[in-house]
Each structure stands twice: as structure tokens, then as C-alpha cells.
Amino acid sequence: MTHQLKDGGQVMQVGMLARVEGEGGMHIEFKDGKVESVQLNIFEPPRFYEGFLRGRKFTEPPDITARICGICPVAYQSASTEAMETICGVTTTPEIQLMRRLLYCGEWIESHALHIFMLHAPDFLGYESVLEMAKDHADVVQMALRLKKAGNDLMTAVGGRAIHPVNVKVGGFYRMPTVAELQRLRPALEQGRDDALAAVALVATFDFPDMEQDYNYVSLRHPDWYPLERGTEVVATSGVRFPVTEIADHVKEFHVAHSNALHASFDGKPYFVGPLARYSLNFDQLSPTTQEAALKAGLGETCRNPFKSIIVRTVELAYAFEEALRIVDAWRDGHAPSVPVAPVAGEGIGASEAPRGLIWHRYRIDADGVIEDAQIVPPTSQNQASIEADLRKAAEQWIDLDDHMLTHRCEEAIRNYDPCISCATHFLDLRVKRS
Amino acid sequence: MVEHAHTHEHPHDAAVATDPTPPDARPKLAVWKFASCDGCQLSILNCEDELLQIAESIHIAYFPEATRAIVAGPYDLSLVEGSITTPEDVKRIHEIRAQSGTVVTIGACATAGGIQALRNWADVDEFRSIVYAHPEYLSTLDTSTPIASHIDVDYELRGCPVDKTQLVEVLAAFLNGRKPRIPTYSVCVECKLKGNVCVPVATGTPCLGPVTQAGCGALCPSYGRGCYGCFGPQDSANTEAMTRQLAELGMSNADIVRVYRTFNAGSPEFAAASDQAAAASSTGGPS
Numbered sequence: 001m002t003h004q005l006k007d008g009g010q011v012m013q014v015g016m017l018a019r020v021e022g023e024g025g026m027h028i029e030f031k032d033g034k035v036e037s038v039q040l041n042i043f044e045p046p047r048f049y050e051g052f053l054r055g056r057k058f059t060e061p062p063d064i065t066a067r068i069c070g071i072c073p074v075a076y077q078s079a080s081t082e083a084m085e086t087i088c089g090v091t092t093t094p095e096i097q098l099m100r101r102l103l104y105c106g107e108w109i110e111s112h113a114l115h116i117f118m119l120h121a122p123d124f125l126g127y128e129s130v131l132e133m134a135k136d137h138a139d140v141v142q143m144a145l146r147l148k149k150a151g152n153d154l155m156t157a158v159g160g161r162a163i164h165p166v167n168v169k170v171g172g173f174y175r176m177p178t179v180a181e182l183q184r185l186r187p188a189l190e191q192g193r194d195d196a197l198a199a200v201a202l203v204a205t206f207d208f209p210d211m212e213q214d215y216n217y218v219s220l221r222h223p224d225w226y227p228l229e230r231g232t233e234v235v236a237t238s239g240v241r242f243p244v245t246e247i248a249d250h251v252k253e254f255h256v257a258h259s260n261a262l263h264a265s266f267d268g269k270p271y272f273v274g275p276l277a278r279y280s281l282n283f284d285q286l287s288p289t290t291q292e293a294a295l296k297a298g299l300g301e302t303c304r305n306p307f308k309s310i311i312v313r314t315v316e317l318a319y320a321f322e323e324a325l326r327i328v329d330a331w332r333d334g335h336a337p338s339v340p341v342a343p344v345a346g347e348g349i350g351a352s353e354a355p356r357g358l359i360w361h362r363y364r365i366d367a368d369g370v371i372e373d374a375q376i377v378p379p380t381s382q383n384q385a386s387i388e389a390d391l392r393k394a395a396e397q398w399i400d401l402d403d404h405m406l407t408h409r410c411e412e413a414i415r416n417y418d419p420c421i422s423c424a425t426h427f428l429d430l431r432v433k434r435s
Numbered sequence: 436m437v438e439h440a441h442t443h444e445h446p447h448d449a450a451v452a453t454d455p456t457p458p459d460a461r462p463k464l465a466v467w468k469f470a471s472c473d474g475c476q477l478s479i480l481n482c483e484d485e486l487l488q489i490a491e492s493i494h495i496a497y498f499p500e501a502t503r504a505i506v507a508g509p510y511d512l513s514l515v516e517g518s519i520t521t522p523e524d525v526k527r528i529h530e531i532r533a534q535s536g537t538v539v540t541i542g543a544c545a546t547a548g549g550i551q552a553l554r555n556w557a558d559v560d561e562f563r564s565i566v567y568a569h570p571e572y573l574s575t576l577d578t579s580t581p582i583a584s585h586i587d588v589d590y591e592l593r594g595c596p597v598d599k600t601q602l603v604e605v606l607a608a609f610l611n612g613r614k615p616r617i618p619t620y621s622v623c624v625e626c627k628l629k630g631n632v633c634v635p636v637a638t639g640t641p642c643l644g645p646v647t648q649a650g651c652g653a654l655c656p657s658y659g660r661g662c663y664g665c666f667g668p669q670d671s672a673n674t675e676a677m678t679r680q681l682a683e684l685g686m687s688n689a690d691i692v693r694v695y696r697t698f699n700a701g702s703p704e705f706a707a708a709s710d711q712a713a714a715a716s717s718t719g720g721p722s
Contacts, residue, residue, distance in 0.1 A: 017499075018499045018500075018501075018502060018503040019499070019500065019501065019502065019503060020500070021473045021477075021500065044470075045469075045470045045520045045521045045524065045574075045575055046520075046563075046566065046567070046575060047470055047520070047549075047550070047551040047579075048551065048553075048554055048559075048562040048563075048565075048566055049550075049566075050565055050566045051554070051557065051561070051562030051563075051565045051566055052550070052551075052553040052554065052557065052562065054565070056693060057690075057693065060693070063663065063697070064550060064697070067472050067474075067549070067550050067595065067698065068472060069472050069473065069474075070471075070472040070473045070474020070475065070476075070477045070596060071473060071474070071477055073472075073474075114477075114480065118480060118501065122503075128502050128503040128504035129495075129501050129502030129503065129504060130501065130502075131486075131487070131490045131495060131501070131502065132502075132504070134487060134490075141487075145483040145484075145486065145487075146483070148480075148481075148483055149483040149484070152481055152483070160654050160655070160657070160658055161596075161651070161654060162481060163474040163477060163478065163481070163596040164474060164595065164596055164665075166654050166655050166658060166660065166663075167658050167660075169660075174655075174658040174659050174660040175658045175659050255567050262566075262567070411503075420473075
């Protein structure tokens with residue numbers, strides 16, 4: 001995998017980064033025993049969502065933008081509905097908000113279970129895939145499949161189907177699920193909560209590479225609960241905090257040659273979104289049970305080791321099950337599924353916490369509800385600079401490993417982010433150079 | 436699942452050489468991705484109850500979303516997700532055809548070009564500059580086209596996303612050397628089977644069910660909303676009558692253009708119906 005460069009440098013490369021959503025690559029160059037340059041290459045072909053959303057109706061983004069990502073469609077549906085309701089000056093009911101949170105719990109469960117066990121755990125346990133892992137750890141894989149299925153079943157009950165739910169619209173839902181439908185999920189949700197709490201202890205026993213970074217974490221914040229389907233404020237480790245509506249004033253996107261996904265900066269600097277950021281900025285909003293599980297697993301109230309993101313993700317998995325149970329148990333039939341939303345000319349922002357981190361949408365619509373401008377900022381594109389910083393640090397820290405091991409370690413450094421390259425754009429091709 | 440009895444015959448079977456590495460009687464599966472959301476290949480991993488059994492019957496030889504392990508081709512079965520949108524991908528899909536016994540395309544992107552086929556009616560240069568500050572960094576075609584526009588495809592599985600039960604049926608059919616049992620009738624049939632109230636009749640809600648292929652289980656009408664055509668046109672779609680009915684239910688020509696131009700916009704039937712509605716519109720296109 002190592003190639004000599006004409007100038008004496010070396011490049012190490014891998015065809016494609018595996019076990020991430022979407023496809024992309026990595027390029028690291030070494031010279032004189034030092035890391036010369038690091039690039040996360042995203043050459044997934046662009047699909048131009050922001051282009052063709054122009055001219056569409058304001059009611060369409062929940063269905064259309066869901067198709068940006070098959071793994072986190074609800075993140076897109078939540079951000080787009082909130083943006084449109086903000087523009088049109090509509091506030092939905094508390095019940096609609098609760099049902100959105102419940103649907104979002106389903107997405108967190110499905111997505112986190114997928115990443116923790118099927119994409120990430122094989123790195124720690126030394127397997128190429130979950131299928132190989134199943135031969136030696138059948139019980140763990142059975143549990144993983146059970147957890148994932150519980151999330152998909154929850155999404156199906158609330159959204160109609162697990163991928164690209166059909167029940168979400170601007171203003172709420174087409175139909176509210178009934179108490180009977182939700183109660184049928186209860187046994188699987190209870191089992192899921194218990195499994196997830198046990199899984200926190202399990203993943204905490206993995207061997208974690210020792211690496212910490214001084215990230216500027218950014219996440220949503222809500223006064224009443226841990227942020228999922230929405231927040232009231234954006235908060236950062238740097239101490240900055242502001243209402244969600246002002247996010248476009250702080251985040252700037254820019255285009256670099258080696259990526260089809262736009263990079264982003266927060267107040268002019270790289271930043272980090274995702275489970276580590278949410279956890280470190282909202283530990284106080286977790287439930288007592290999940291706080292205790294996290295502390296027992298050896299996490300502090302903040303966590304700066306990106307390899308430990310698997311523990312944080314598992315804590316969030318348990319939290320999502322608890323939240324789902326809370327909402328299911330409190331649910332009563334008879335609530336209106338939606339509120340009417342008439343178009344009002346204007347511009348607005350909607351934001352939510354996708355499984356992989358903060359996502360926000362900005363739209364401008366005219367008085368007939370036709371979209372004039374759209375901007376969609378998914379988590380992975382915001383994280384590109386942090387991913388590159390981690391790659392650099394990992395390559396420097398483990399430069400003495402052989403090519404095979406170093407390549408693997410660098411892949412892991414990318415997988416820590418649960419990158420969704422389909423969202424960001426996509427295509428990952430992994431290359432490492434050294435001399 | 437039935438034990439492997441692969442008797443499928445295909446002109447490309449000549450390319451299916453024996454695997455030099457450990458003898459493995461199972462047919463080799465590869466999963467490929469082009470421009471798409473990953474949702475259809477995720478449907479494979481979403482078969483929680485069947486996944487381990489599938490992996491016993493089929494050797495998952497290339498599936499980057501699921502495994503780092505890469506087993507070289509040729510492959511007995513290639514599942515292809517996504518549409519063709521770059522010059523490089525045109526080349527890649529031909530390479531995949533050459534090393535695959537059977538090619539099955541999965542989902543609306545692969546079978547109709549996906550939502551990104553909206554570029555087929557637009558100025559892609561303008562799209563580039565709306566989204567990207569440096570359009571010159573991008574390599575992209577002016578169109579998004581289905582896989583079958585470029586290579587011979589053995590079977591197309593519809594849906595945005597595909598239905599996982601239908602996906603398992605396609606795999607089972609492949610293993611048994613038979614045709615998949617996938618209905619091509621309309622969503623209306625599924626509504627009748629389910630006992631759904633007809634949403635356009637009962638509530639005047641526009642619904643693409645009459646022209647859309649079944650497969651989702653009449654999902655949207657079950658939630659009180661009109662079908663929006665995820666599974667593409669049914670085998671004898673009468674789009675003229677459909678368009679008339681949408682207009683009677685109060686949709687403008689611009690609305691009608693939009694409703695045909697979503698995830699299966701590039702299917703010949705929906706593309707033609709949208710073009711007719713656009714021509715009929717006084718503005719000559721979607722507003």
C-alpha cells in the first residue's frame with residue numbers, strides 16, 4: 001500500500017474506506033518521517049439538492065430532503081419542518097413535538113445500533129465485519145440486531161416505514177399512532193433499554209487508543225431535555241451561545257478542491273458536532289440512569305477521546321430507549337395530528353441533532369410557498385476539518401506502526417465520527433503517504 | 436432459506452470463474468453504490484431477522500458499507516444502488532457488468548435516476564454554482580440516468596426505498612434460479628386488499644396510487660395521505676386519466692408537474708406525463 005513519490009516522499013493508500021455510510025477516501029503524505037499533509041477526500045458525486053429545491057413547494061422538503069440520507073431521514077424531516085413552521089409563524093402543539101421526539105428516538109436507536117455494533121465494534125474486536133464477528137460473538141450480534149430492529153419498528157409505527165418515513169409533514173403528522181399501536185412496542189423497548197445499558201458496560205471494556213484533542217464542541221441545547229429533535233440554543237465549548245435562529249451568522253461554509261462536500265467553520269475556526277459534543281455540553285440533561293451508566297463506564301462529564309465515542313453513542317442509545325418509553329407511556333389518543341400551515345414569505349432556520357450531530361436547514365420562500373433558496377448543512381460536512389485534524393494527530397502519534405496497522409488506525413479515526421458521506425455528498429478512498 | 440441451487444443462466448456466466456481462494460459453494464454477492472442515499476443497501480442490513488441466514492446462503496464478497504473484507508470478482512450476483520451522474524461512473528458500471536453473472540438494480544435511483552434526475556430538466560451549470568463556490572472542482576454529467584440506460588440489467592427492483600421483503604424475495608429467487616415474484620399492478624390493488632378507504636374518493640386528496648406500482652403496502656393511503664409514487668409507474672399506467680383526475684381535484688399544472696417529478700421523475704411514463712403537464716401550463720413549466 002506504500003508508494004514512493006518522486007520527491008522522496010511516500011503515500012500510503014487504501015481503495016475505499018469501509019463500514020461508513022457513503023463512499024470516500026483519505027490521503028496522507030509523509031516526508032522525512034513527518035506528516036506532510038492530510039486530506040479527507042469526498043468525491044461522492046453531488047446530487048444538487050439545494051439546486052433543485054428552488055421552485056419546489058414549501059411542503060415538499062420533508063419528503064425530498066429525507067432522500068439525502070437513508071440512515072438519518074428523520075433528521076432532515078425534522079430540520080425542514082421546523083424551518084418552514086418558523087418561516088410561517090406557526091407553533092405546533094406539545095403532542096406533535098413529543099411525537100416528533102419519539103420518531104427521532106427511533107432513528108437514533110436504529111442508527112446508533114448500526115454504527116456501534118455493525119460498523120464500529122468490529123474495529124475494537126478485530127473483525128472485518130459484523131458477520132465475521134457473529135461467529136465468535138453470536139450473543140452480542142443477536143443483541144445488536146434486536147436493538148436495531150426495535151428502532152426500525154418504532155420508526156415504522158410512528159413514521160410508516162423505517163427508511164424515508166411517509167407520515168411526516170410541515171405542521172405535524174398525517175395520522176397520530178394510537179396508544180394500542182405504541183403499547184405493542186413496549187416489550188421491545190424495555191428489553192432494548194436493558195440491553196443498551198448492558199452494552200454500555202460491554203463497550204467500556206474495549207481497548208481504547210490514547211488520544212485526546214482540544215475540540216470546540218458545538219451542539220443544540222434545550223432547557224428541558226437532552227437535545228434530539230430540536231433545541232432552543234446553539235452552545236459551544238468556547239462559551240459562545242446564541243439562539244438557533246442565529247446559526248448562519250456563526251457558521252460559514254467553504255469549498256475546497258479535495259472534497260465534494262462543503263467544509264464549514266464556526267466563528268472562523270474548525271469545530272466538532274456529534275455524540276461527543278452533545279454529551280460534553282449536555283451531560284446534565286441525561287437521565288440519572290444514563291448518567292450513572294456513563295460514569296460507571298469510566299467517562300467523565302465530558303469526553304475528548306474520539307475513540308471513546310462508541311461508549312458515548314451507547315449511552316445515547318440507552319437514553320433514546322428511556323425517552324421512547326417515557327413518551328409511549330404518557331401517550332393518549334385523540335390529539336390532532338397536525339396544525340394548518342399557510343405560506344408566508346420569509347426566511348428561516350430549522351435545526352436538529354442527527355445521530356451524527358447538529359444539522360440545520362435554511363430556506364427562503366415566497367408568499368405562494370415556493371422555495372426561492374435552500375441551504376442544507378449536514379453534520380459530516382461540518383466535521384471534515386476535525387476529521388482531518390484527528391487523522392493528522394493519529395498519523396503523527398502512531399507513525400511507528402507498520403503501514404497496515406497505521407492505515408487501520410487512521411480508518412478507525414475516521415469511523416469514530418460515524419461519517420455519513422451520503423449526507424455530506426459522498427465517496428471515500430483511503431490513501432496514506434509517507435517517506 | 437433454501438440451500439444454494441443456483442442454476443441461473445446468463446450470457447455473462449462465462450465470466451463466472453472459480454474462486455482461487457478457499458472453496459466456497461455459496462454464490463458471491465457484491466453490492467455497489469452510485470449516486471444515492473444508501474437507503475436501499477441499508478435495507479439489506481435492516482433484514483434483522485434474515486441477515487445471518489442470508490450470509491449463510493450467499494457469500495458477501497464485496498459490500499463496503501458492511502465489511503472491510505474485499506473478495507475479488509467475478510461475482511455471481513451484483514446488487515446496484517444509485518444512478519449514473521459522472522463520466523467515471525459510466526466506466527465503472529461497465530466494469531461491474533463485465534464481472535457479474537447477474538445484475539439486479541435496487542431502488543428508484545438505480546431504476547429511474549432518482550430525485551437527482553431533476554437535473555435532466557435544469558441547467559446543471561446553474562445548479563453547480565448555486566451549491567458550490569468552485570464549480571470547476573466538480574466532475575459531473577448533465578443528467579442522472581438509470582443503470583439500464585448504460586448496461587444490460589437482469590432485474591430491476593423498484594422503490595424509494597426498496598421494500599426489504601421484496602429484496603429478500605429477489606435474493607431467494609436468485610438462489611433458486613427462478614424469477615422474483617414481484618407484483619407490477621397498482622397501489623390501488625393493495626388498498627383494496629388492505630380494506631383502505633380510497634383517499635381521493637373519500638377526502639378529495641390527490642393520489643398517484645392508480646399509476647404507481649405496488650410494493651409499499653399502500654403505505655401513504657393507510658396514513659390518510661395520497662400516494663406520491665415512490666415505486667414508479669405500474670405496468671399499464673394511464674397517466675392521461677391520472678392527470679385529468681389530479682386537475683379535477685384542484686391541482687394546477689405546475690403542481691401536477693411537481694407531483695410526477697420526484698423520486699421516479701426519470702421513468703419514461705412519469706417524465707412524459709410531467710412534460711405534458713408542463714406544456715399545458717400557461718407558463719410552460721413548473722412555477
